[in-house]
Amino acid sequence: MTRTPTRRLLAIALATSLASFHTPPSLAQAASSASSSSFTVSDIRVDGLQRIGAGTVFTYLPIERGDQIDSGRIGEAMRALYKTGFFEDIRFDREGDILVVTVTERPAINTLTITGNKDLKTEDLTRNLKEIGIAEGETFDRLALDRVTLELNRAYNNRGKYNVEITPKIARLDRNRVDLTIAIDEGKAARIRHINLLGNETFEEKELRKSWESDETNWLSWYRRDDQYSREKLTGDLERLRNFYLDRGYVDFAETGTQVSISPDKRDMYISLGITEGEVYTISDVKITGDTVLSKEQIDFYQLVRPGQTFSRSLLELTSDSITAALGNVGYAFAEVKPIPELDREKRTVALTLQVIPGPRVTVRRIVFKGNTRTSNEVMRREMRQFEGAWYSQAAIDRSKVRLQRLGFFESGSVQVESEPVAGTNDQVDVVVTVKETTSGSFTFGLGYSQLSGLNTTIQLSQNNFLGTGNQVSVEVQRSSYLQRYSFSFLNPYFTDSGMSLGYNLWWREFDNSDFNTAQYSTTSAAAQTVLGVPITENDSVSLVFGVDRNEIFTFPTASPVSVNRYIDAVGQRTFHAWRAELGWARDTLNDFFTPTRGTKQRLSAEITLPGSTAEYYKINYEFSKYWPINRALVLNTRFQLGYGDSYGSDKVQLICEARGNRPPRPTKQYSDADCGPNASLNDVLIASGLPFFENFYAGGVRSVRGFRDNTLGPVDFSLGSPVRQPIGGALKTVGSLEMFFPSLLDSPAARVSAFLDFGNVFKDIDSFDAGELRASAGVALLWRAPVGPISISYAFPLRSEETDELERLQFTFGGAF
Incomplete structure (x- = not known):
């Protein structure tokens, strides 16, 4: 609920309480019926009570046994009982010297239901109604309900909804209770048909209204909703108009009048604004x-x-x-x-x-955390750049807020930091950090589906904030048509107080590439890794990964691509062992973990298999992503990824020699029959060079160039005797994207709608790069962080493609990471 209705509802509460001080019109009559002259009260009896105890009545009744009363005392007593708000009717009678108080209690509200409201949230309405006594379990007051109904009409009128209907429904129950239902038919907001600006001589009306939230009905109004009249929006637009002139030196600028008229059917609004520009100062x-x-x-x-x-x-x-x-x-x-x-x-x-x-110089006495029911204070405190006992620093507090928001433990935008003065001093404050926690982990036992992998089952226990310590733990078992994977990972982001992180990764995997839109072969691999991270600045960090892995390749002589089989034959074995090291640098200035709207994220990594590994090669990968806030309704994201790999050291060569005369000799520039000895001729040379085929980069699909089938872009090869194209990837990858997000299109921080332009491709090596071979597509996408897992749906139109490309316009994934 907006501030204006809240203040008015509180005003209603005050007016209601003041109204209860007035004596009802029947007071004098009731008092005269009790006694025409004074008498001494020998006893007091209260009739008509149902829920309220007699002791409560006696507490508020200013008359006791033995008191001498007259009509004045009875009037005073009646006012005191009406003031409690418990009773609809009160009557005083006399039976001898016994004072009989007959009351009719106001009913209690059994249930309170609000229906039909969209613009005003139910929780806001319920909270404000409770403040004036309209809540379940409270005493029902019809006068307060009538005034609330009037106020709700005003609140909706301020939003341009003049056809709103507020219908309170009261259902009487036994034991003096009522069920209260407030049915709201909001109707449709009146639309602005015309805005007339009078008095502007220096600037065109179009320029003056460029930043306004209110506008005449136009072809984009279905999304912007700028043609829906709202008094609050109009007030803000008038302030923007004033700022426009004051920022250009028109100090004497003034508004001469505002007139808002509505059509008889209450559907169209007409606005006229008069201004005086004045002179430039x-x-x-x-x-x-x-x-x-x-x-x-x-x-x-x-x-x-x-x-x-x-x-x-x-x-x-x-x-x-x-x-x-x-x-x-x-x-x-x-x-x-x-x-x-x-x-x-x-x-x-x-x-x-x-x-x-300047005021007094202030120190921070204490930092207090609120709302963190799972996350320990220590986890939050180590992200703080404002320290207790230090001088107050707004920059340090702002930085602390960003770091807390980027943890991913709290809802987007929920981290609030306030400074509270310490009572009795003028040079100390307490910094109060209030958060609202979100799910930072999950236990998943379920199904996922994507067009690439089909049905997959997953059992996963992942926790980014394990037991509130901030440690990341994940255990996963995954099975699909192409993959079996068992993994365990652990990361302590604060292994040392200085912020050094330490983690471990263990996994075993069976991977069938034939079901992955790539070359026909399969692998069985396992790895163990140690991960070390070191922060070097507030936004930059370096990481080092060291591990050992084993990868066994299974190929098919007549089904796998020729280049894959020749590489395996040249190496002379199908099991690859590697000692692997990776050095990375990352920079993160994003303002939010889940839905950033500004900032940059970069990562540069260099991976190498150490000498003595079966295949000696390196890979370099650079990723860049920047968010540009265009305005309150648009956020632009620019992304780019560049990957390159190659072998180092000597190539592995296998000569195929046969007895002379069996086949025609096939010498090469580097090798001849002499390399086979005196009785054999050279028939073939197998060379294993460059990046190994199982480490190639791939492109195409939901996570790279949408509109093309996953992993199908780039070089292809064929198996012996088969015309079927098999993507084999390449040593050079270039992928980029321009994506415009519409934050206000969906009223949910967990969902985003976007329009995108993707481009990229994979090339055999750096010498094969050709900008003319880049593919491109454009489309729209929906990303939803659902409770059951992230869902991504996109529809793309390929803008630049070849006839041999495998297109797939509608693509989606369910249960995988974005």
């Missing part, structure tokens, strides 16, 4: 007074307004905010900079005085 002088604390050089750096400039309120505010922020970073948490303008209307000039009031 320049800055004649700028003075900075007070205890600036900062050096003159620093003040000059932050001072953006200078004599001779056209007056600009935004530059003036930016100057004030910059000085305030600089003071806040050195401990002056309550610093203020007050701009004092002096106008000379004859000369059209403004003299500015910036009064700096």
Whole structure:
């Protein structure tokens, strides 16, 4: 609920309580029926009670046995009982010297149901209704309900919905209870048909309204909803209009009137705005007074307004905010900079005085964490860049907030940091960090499906915040048509207090490439790795991976590609052992873990198999992703990935020699019959060089170039006697994307809709690169972080393709990572 309805609902509560002080019209009559003259009360009896105990009545009743009462005392007693709000009717009678109080209790609210509301959230409505006593278990007050109904109508009218219908329904139950239902028919918002701006002489209306949230009905209104009238939006637009002129020196700008009219059917709105532009003012002088604390050089750096400039309120505010922020970073948490303008209307000039009031220098007494039911305080504290006992620093607090949000343990945008003054002092504050935790791990036993792998089953226990320690633990068993995998991983991101991380990876895998849109062969592999990470700056880190692995290749003489079989034959064995090392650098400035809207993420890694491995090669991979916030409704993401690999050392060569005369000799430039000896001729040369085929890069599919079947881009090969193309990947990969996200299209932080342009391809080696061979596609995508697992759906139109490419416009995955 917006602030305005909240304040009004609270006002209703106050008005309701004040109304209860008035004596009902029947008071004098009821008092006279009890006694026409004073008498001494020998006893008091209360009739009509159902839920309220007699003791409660006696607590509020200002009459006791033995009291001498008259009509005045009875009136006072009646007002006291009505003031409690418990009763609909009260009557005083006399039986001899016994005072009989007959009451009719107000019913209790058994259930409260709100239906039909979309613009106003149910939890907001329920919370505000409870504040004025309309809640389950509370006493029902019809007057308060009527006023709430009126206020809800006003709240919806402020949102441009003038056809709203609020229908309270009261169902009487036994034991003096009611079921209360507030049925809301919101109707449709009135649409703005015309906006008329009067008095603008210097600027065109189109330029003035460029940043407005309100606009006349247009072809994009179905998405922007800018044609839906709202008083709050219009108020904001008027402030933007004022800022527009003040930022260009029009100090005397003024609004002369606003008129909003509605059509008889309450569906169309017409807005007229009158303004007076005035004259342009320049800055004649700028003075900075007070205890600036900062050096003159620093003040000059932050001072953006200078004599001779056209007056600009935004530059003036930016100057004030910059000085305030600089003071806040050195401990002056309550610093203020007050701009004092002096106008000379004859000369059209403004003299500015910036009064700096630093206030006391503040230290942080304590850092308090709230809302972290699972995550330990220590895990959060180690991300803080503001320390207890240190000078207050706004920059350190802002950085701490970003680091906490990037952990992935809390809901997007839920990390809030506030500074609370310590009572009794003016130089200490407590920093209170409030979070709302989200699921940081999962236990999955279920099914997934993708067009590439078909049906797959997974049993996975993963926890990015294991037992609230911040450690990452994952155990996984996965089976699909092409893959069997068993893995275990562990990572302690704070193995040392300085932020050094240490982790381990163990896995075993059977992988059938024939079902993976790649060459016809399969592998059985296993690996053990140790991972070490070291932070070098606030945003940069380096990592080192060292491990040993074993990879056994199974090929088929008549089904596997010729190049694959020749490589295996040249090496002379099918089992590859490797000692592997990888050095990586990463930089992360994203503002959020799940749905970033700004910042950059980069990673550069170099992997090498050490000398003595069966195949000696290296791979270099660079990934770049940057988010650009265009406006409140658009975020652009630019991504690029470059991968390259090659062998080092001597090539492995296998000569195929046969007895002379069996086959025609086939000498090469490097080898001849002489290399086979005196009685044999050279019939073939098998050379294993370059990046091994099982380490090749692939492209195409949901995670690279959408619109093309997974892994099908790039070089292909054929098996003996078969015309079927088999993708074999390549040693060079270039993939990029431009993707525009629409954050406001879906009202959910877990779902995103985007439009994208993908491009890229894979090449045999660096000499084979040809920009003309790059493929491209464009389309739309839906990414949803569902409770059962992430879901990705895309529909792409290939823009640049060849007849031999394998196209697949609709692609989706369920149960896999984005």
